[in-house]
Amino acid sequence: MTMLGTAMRPMFAVTPTDVPVLTTGGGPTTERLSRVVFVVTECCELALTTRHEDTLTARLDAYPEELRGFAYEGAGVGLAALDQLLRWKRRTRRFVDGPAADYLFAVYLGAGMGLARLRLNPESFRRRLGDPVMSWVVLDGYGFHEGFFAHRRHVQERATPPWLSGYARRAFDHGLGRAVWFATGADVQRIQATVDGFPPERRGDLWAGVGLACGYTGGVGEAGVRAIRSLSGAHLPRLAEGVVLAARARHQVGNPGDEVETACRVICGTSSREAAEIAAAALAGLPTDDIEPAYEIWRQRIRSPFMEGPDDQH
Template sequence: MTVLGALLRPLFEVAPTDLPPAATDGTAAAERLSEVVYTVTECCRTTLLNRRETALLAKLDAYPDELLGFAYEGAGVGLAALDHLLPWRGRTRRFVAGPASAYVFAVYLGAGMGLARLRRDPEPFRRRLCDPVFNWVVLDGYGFHEGFFAHRRHVQERATPRHLSGYALNAFDHGLGRSIWFATGAEVKRVVATIDAFPAARRGDLWAGVGLACGYTGGVDEPTVRALRARADEHRARLAEGVIVAARARRQVGNGAEHNEVACRVICGIDSAEAADVAARALADLPVDEVEPAYEIWRRRIRRQFA
């Protein structure tokens, strides 16, 4: 493990100065993020130390239901790192094709984070996944990492990665929006001001990312969610889109959460079960001819119901 540990050390080298100040200011949102980051990091280590799937699954599934998605996200970080070193093994692809199929969203988010930490272009990895719909989630995870751990460059200076183009930049901005939720301490005025500083063409994807973070991870009370909905203005459908995606990710594996119920009710006007049904119906008969990403068609079908 000495050589492997040296190669994978960047996965765990995070200095407090790398984090946006609001991420460590002791607020409820910061405490929630701390819990999530700890779970993801711990499960990344667990994945690197438990190469046999049966042993890994037993350790991941020991987490409380509400944190299981983050446990599998951590597994995605570790699996992507191992696939980077041994690409012919295809560990991530096998994992989501088998025992982790219900956690495909979480695993792919983690994979994108892992590639970002190792400073690798996520596009070759994404294409190897052979998933015509959800492989784009890797770019979401990548965007979250860059928005959170390279906050000045990608959020304050609004730079985009030079190696990404086309729809990859849209998916990147989904993750960037999630990072803004936590980098601002989920303080609504700061969320809005941060997004409004971006070019208008990017704001919809950022709001969709904020919706996913609010609906999946939470960290705020109901009045804050109501304020968020009120301030989204013309982007409310994109905010709802993110909440619906979060509801599907949670309901698919049966680990619902009260903050997801609140987000669905306040932002979408439906409960989480109905929200998950909206997402499931939107997946029906998706074209996968690659003329347009099936993932984007799915998300567009969702937001049209809230336009």
Template sequence: MTTVGTVRRRLFGIPSAKAVFSRPGFAPEAWERFAPVACSLMEGYHAALEDPRLGVLAARLEAVEPELKGFAYEGAGMGLAALDAVTPYKRRLEAFVAGPGAAHIYPVYVGVGLAYARLRRTPESRLAGLDPLLGWVTADGYGFHEAFFKRRRYVEQHAVPTRLSDYGRRFFDQGVGRALWFSGGAVVDRVARLITGFQPERHADLWSGVGLASAYGGGADEAALRSVLAYASAYRPQLARGAATAAWGRRTAGNEAAHTDLACRVFCGRGSEDAAAVVEEAARGLPVISVEPGYEIWRRRTEEGLAA
């Protein structure tokens, strides 16, 4: 680690992943089930702070266990976005996404959203500098952060972010749904009860976040996943899309996982390979210019493809 990296780690580092999971409102099962996820994300974040040179950073990330590698890349995205905010002329994030982070762009952008929340920057104000299709994913990371670290306001009081557009709030809610899955320790009854407290019009996006988190991060066996489906039967298209998106992200990065395949079989009625193929096919031929965001067309096509 360089001297500058040591200073950055001291200034911006997070002392303890376990302490984060010990905050009020978190289920005891959260740390028990997701400690490896949290530690991998922290490893990626601190790696970026300590030495953001692409070759050095990529080597550290690639050393992470394959199933957890996406979380390490998410942490790296968070760290690089934070560094770019301090020294924007470096453009580290852009170089990372164009290089070693290309196959992990989805979790990297989730991490960027985490950084924006910590820096109190609005994701939509930064879309111009990101991938035109996947840039919206930063609002998901933003929502995850707010629900995870400002639980009272965004989970207990169900606050709606005022600095996002209506469409941005949908991704925010997807991030909130993911946060509920991880902070709730994948205890299905608990997660479902929390979602019930939100306004009904937010439920679809919250459940899509649960589908994404449970498929990508795991934490539940088949019985628990079928319980999720029972609670969210009215939102199966969103659950299925979330799980299929997780499968697509893992296939793109080459880090497939058994728990992702299981979630796809329960929520999508097909294995992860087939579910990922639906997502990929839905992205073909998206309009370059459209009144409706291209990502929304992609999401709708994916839901229709999974239901076919």
């Protein structure tokens, strides 16, 4: 396993030329976003080259608490890649069933990025996870990778991978929205202009992704959060949905932080703890008939308290 992982490391390396937007700016926002990208990369390499699960967990937990979720996301990149190349392995699912249970969302986001890096269709991997609700997060990670590392095709040209269908396309757009936050250097005016360039039926899911990035990664301060709230317009419930998801992910590991607290207060009108409780309560009694993905029903319930009228933008 270690030899294979070592051989795969060059495939997942990220250099400054891969992230031109983040390296041509400056100041605290670009520094923070760049740091997040490289933590994910470092921890992907750890997952590829660390044989034992307990050793990997200890190394991830050594990262500063505020960045630890990104460390687990990076581990998800590497674990999913190994699972795909050694298809009898189930390291990703075993990891989230064990020491990474509280970081499931982050690990699944990373898994989607790993599949995109290998140019693999994520749908079969998602089904292999055997998780009818949260496995859709893999598509979010896939969309983030394509929106960030294949920015021209998927953001500027607004292409969607032709092998994705149905709800997978919407989950892909959640990740694409997060990628817009990073690729614009969290410039709120550019974020709005970019999302507005997409067809109206895609914008709601993109704003939800923007909200998740705003709450979880942040980097714009309170003034920037207020600006993005205003610019979201009729899509404010979708923006709030993403922020609530960020709050749940942070509180699940006992690490809320100032960024998500500000986002929840300004965008949702709640504390981050209250927002996390909204997400947790919305998981109760999800239907399992698969007529509509349970994951989407969960998200609908999350945004419902923030809607003043019908959400006709998905």
